[in-house]
Amino acid sequence: MYNYTSFDESKLKFVEIAPASELPSGERLFVDLGDKPVVLFNIAGQVFAIGDICTHDDGPLGDGMLEGFNVVCPRHGAEFDVRTGQAVQMPAVVDIPAYPVVIRDGTIFIGIPSK
Numbered sequence: 046m047y048n049y050t051s052f053d054e055s056k057l058k059f060v061e062i063a064p065a066s067e068l069p070s071g072e073r074l075f076v077d078l079g080d081k082p083v084v085l086f087n088i089a090g091q092v093f094a095i096g097d098i099c100t101h102d103d104g105p106l107g108d109g110m111l112e113g114f115n116v117v118c119p120r121h122g123a124e125f126d127v128r129t130g131q132a133v134q135m136p137a138v139v140d141i142p143a144y145p146v147v148i149r150d151g152t153i154f155i156g157i158p159s160k
């Protein structure tokens with residue numbers, strides 16, 4: 046299953062995250078990729094992965110409420126689209142990383158730049 050249809054797999058390294066059974070619909074999962082905190086959301090059966098640091102002032106996005114596909118930063122209310130990482134609500138103006146998600150044989154992988 047791909048959440049993103051237009052990424053170049055040759056430029057990505059896919060990292061195994063967890064069995065898909067550990068992230069049921071409506072839940073979220075926190076992982077660290079090296080020094081990068083990442084949060085994954087299962088929204089109605091679709092899995093999305095974003096960086097877990099708000100670009101406004103480093104708030105913990107994974108603790109925020111979801112409004113549709115937007116996560117609301119618990120610190121000052123900025124919103125980001127978890128599908129793209131795009132900052133869609135002030136006070137944040139800089140996007141966050143969004144990682145392609147692939148589920149293969151019941152296991153979640155996310156793609157990170159290979160270079």
Ligand code: FES
Nearest residue numbers: 099102104118121
């Ligand atoms: S730290 Fe996220 S809105 Fe300020």
